[in-house]
Structure formats: C-alpha cells, structure tokens
Amino acid sequence: MNNPVRVTVWGENRHEQLEPEVAKRYPDGMHGAVAQGLEAHLGERAVVRTATLDEPEHGLTEEVLRTTDVLTWWGHAAHEEVSDEVVERVHRHVLAGMGLVVLHSGHWSKIFTKLMGTSCTLRWRSEHDRELVWTVDPTHPIAQGVPQPLIIEEDEMYGEFFDVPAPDEVVFISSFSGGEVFRSGITYRRGHGKVFYFRPGDQDFPTYFHEDVRRVIANGVEWARTVRPERTDPVLLRYDTGDFSTGHGYGGALGEDAQQAQQERQAQQERQAQGAGA
DSSP states (O other): OOEEEEEEEEEEEOOOHOOHHHHHHTTTHHHHHHHHHHHHHGGEEEEEEEEESSSSGGGGGGGHHHTOOEEEOOTTGGGGGHHHHHHHHHHHHHHHHOOOEEGGGGGGSSHHHHHHOSSSOOOOEEEEEEEEEEEEEESGGGTTTSSEEEEEHHHHHEEEEOOSSSSSSSEEEEEEEEEEEEEEEEEEEEEEEEEEEEEOOOTTTTTTHHHHHHHHHHHHHHHHOOOOOSOOOOOOOBBBOOOOSOOHHHHHHHHHHHHHHHHHHHHHHHHHHHHHHO
8 A cells, every 4th residue: 555544643632731740751642642653653654643622623623534544532531522513523434434543541432432332331440550461363463563462561450341342353352460351452343434442541651652552553553544435424325226336315215205295294284283273
C-alpha cells in the first residue's frame, strides 16, 4: 500500500490539565504520547494529527473524519461531555469504513458502547499492578513484533467480566498480580469499519512511553485501515434480476407513493379531529 495511513489521535486531555502529576508524566498530553509513538513506529507509513475534547466539535469535524483512515480514542473523566452529534458522526464514519482503535478507559466512551450495544463494564483496581499481556494469536498482524509476554511493570488492573459482545478475534489476554485476567486486545467488524480495543494506558502510569505498547497500537492502526474506492454508508438497495452492481433506492416496504398517501391520510384525520374539537 503506497499511501500512508491517515491517523487522528483523539484525547480527552482533561487529566493533563487538572492534575499536575499527569501533566508532568505526559508533558505533551497523553494524546501527544500516543501520536509520538505512532510516528516513531510507522514513520513515513503514517500521517498523524491530534484532536481533543475542548476543540470546536471536539476536533472531529466532518472534514477531519472524512480524511481520517483510522481514529484512536482515549477518554476517561468526561465521557458525558462528548457531544451526541459528534458520536453519531464518528459512528457513521466507522460503519462507512473508518478504522477505530479504542484505548484503555475508552471502553466506556459513548462511541464504543454505541458500537458494542452493551454496558462495556468491568472490574478495576488502581494499585500499581504488574500486567502480563499474553499473545493469544501469534499469527495476527497486531501481534507482530510483540514479545511474549509483553510486561508492564505498573498499570491499572482491569478484570473479567468485561461486558462486551463476543469479539471477532481475541489477540491478547492480560494477567495481573492480583490473579485477575482480562481480554485486553480484541477486534470487531462494524459495517465496513474495523475496531480494535487495547487495554493498557491509565493516566497514572507512563504506559504510552512503553515501546511494546506503542508497537501494539501502531500495529492496530495499520490493521484497522480499510481500503475502499470511496467511503459510503451501507445502504439497502433493490437489485433487479441481472443487475449485479447498480441497485436502486428503496422507499420502504410500502413504497414512496404509498408512504406519501399514508401521510396525507394522517394529515387529513388530524384536520378532521381539530375541526371536531372546535
């Protein structure tokens, strides 16, 4: 593939503004650390930009998403501040073919829960647990170049039960010093888009400077890219016999004329009801 993957790294960027220790740990923001990791591992194979919650439209305008092959998402303290309109926009682009890499506490973001259709809840504990990330599928593109196991000396613990649909693929599972386990690298297809969830990355730890974590995210970005001639929404079309490629617009089960007639009948009934009540 000759064209570089166009990546937008989205970060909530609230902990970095409000907590001095997090700002010291991530002087360029957590989104900045993720972006730097992608640039370091992908080089000329990627064009990387960032966007944050407090930008107009959260930095995720129609134009930005239209020119994004893969969006990475990290959020935690301000999920509810993300505009429903922007979530709908991102959701539409994922279904149309934009890749999405959801990181750590992004499991509870509006966009991930919308795509999953479940609560996406889990167990957690933030007490400096050691995490071992075990590769379940060593042949998967996301696992390439990743040590077995990937060792993170300190991070937040996530444990099962993780309330998500059965993944299309489980690439990694994690075990923690408390004995818990977690499906920490899982993939889904939604519409024409590919989704990768990767667990590590709490704001209280320098996880996004870990070279192996950066490698996984870079691999995930390359995997999540979907190449299509154009990004279009999945559409229900009617195909005549012998028509294998064009299709026709669909006006609903009753057809457009019948729908219009039904609307006119309803309007007439409403006028009659108003007249009877006068």
